[in-house]
Amino acid sequence: MANTRNSAPPESERLLAQLSASLKRHLPLASARKRLVVGLSGGRDSVALLHALHELQAGFDYELAACHVHHGISPHADEWLTFCSRFCQRLQVPLTCVAVTVPRDAAEGLEAAARACRYAAFSRLDADCLVLGQHLGDQAETLLFNLLRGGGVHGARGMPESRWLRSGLALLRPLLAMPRGEIERYLQAHDLAWIDDESNLDVRHSRNFLRHRIIPELRMRFPAVEGRFAAAAGRFAEAAELLDELAVADLGEVPASFPVPVATLAALNEPRARNLLRYLLVRQGVKIPSEARLKEALRQLLEAAADRHPALILGEWRLFRQRREVRLEKTLGKLCDNEIK
Structure with missing residues (x-):
């Protein structure tokens, strides 16, 4: 745990200005009640975010609460919960703790499995808006990580500042354009303690490897690398929106859902057909495979013969052809003999 104190320089209030501007842009996403819940891990970013939202609460007139997800992975997990409880008591902000069980042998890895459990817990919150503390460095890491995974234009667009988690629950990342250094200055200026998750230093995890090994090397040669990556993510996001519009146009009168007629895909050239298929999968919430x-x-x-039934297994989903249609269904853990590798 770290705890430092400085006199408050004017620069420390840039975080409040950034947060205020984001709230003005995106709070209309929420209902008139405007109940905001901060995902509070106890780390630097979420501590600064909750404190800043508490500072701005009177001006925006929203209800404020916090949610801590207890993964049970670290031996210090109970200490983190205690820290978050005490911090919320100090601010007089209600705290909900959700305990989750993260599968240690998940195919996508422990880091991704923990993230999936965390978002599943967040999606069940009684709130209008979930607010998370990702910042400019996180955006740069996400872009680079997705590019290395072969995520294409949609993966390279990074994280949006706002989106819907489900009907009635908006996700907001108001600090996405804020450099990590500005967050640290805010913590120092307001005498805020935080906790350090030791797993964040483990470079066996891909994102940590990028954060601690790759991006610092890039920053030595290109000082504005994180800002450049974030700007590129914004341009990729615009390109992804145009591709989505093209997919809608290619559907014509066909509903934007599965099943989709094979003839609709066959009428397009290969890149446009692939774009349409990708668009439909994203709408269904399916993780997209490599290109x-x-x-x-x-x-x-x-192209498969009529007596063949090719299928693509995508996590818990199965994409397959049947009766001249491309269909999507839950796999329930069952694989197909004709699975596409």
Whole structure:
């Protein structure tokens, strides 16, 4: 745990200005009640965010609460919960703790599995807006991570400042354009303590490797690397929106859902058909496979003989062809003999 104190320089209030501007842009996403819940891990970013939202509460007239997800992975997890409880008591902010069980043998890795459990817990909150503390450095890491995974234009667009988690619950990342240094200055200026998760230093995790090994090296040669990556993510987001509009146009009168007629995909050239298939999968909330695997899946779905039933397993989903349609269904853990590798 760290705790430092400085006199408050004017620069420390930039975080409040950034937060205020984001709230003015996005609070209309929420209902008139405007109940905001901060995802509070106890780390630097979430502590600064909750404190700043508490400072601005009177001016925006919203209800403020916090949610701590107890993963039970670290031996210090109970200490983190105690820290978050005491911090919320100091601010007189209600705190909800949700305990989750993270599968240690998840195919996507422990880090991704913990994230999935965390968002599943957040999606059940009684709130209008979930507010998270990701910042400029997190955006840069996300862009680089997704590019290295072969995520394409949609992956390279990074994290949006706001989106819907579910009907009635908006997700807001108001500090996404804020450099990490500004957050640290805010913590120092307001004499705020935080906790350090030791797993954040473990470079066996891909994001930590990028954060501690790759981006610092890039910053030595390109000092504005994080801002440049974030700007690129914004341009990729615009390109992704245009691709989505093209997919809607290619659907014509066909509903934007599965099943989709094979003829609709077959009438398009390969890149547009793949774009349409990707668009439909994203709408369904399915994690998109690599471009190479998606390309091979499309080829088999369109070209396989009539007596064949090619299928692509996507986590808990199965994409397959049946009766001249491309369909999507839950797998319930069952694999298909004709699974597309």
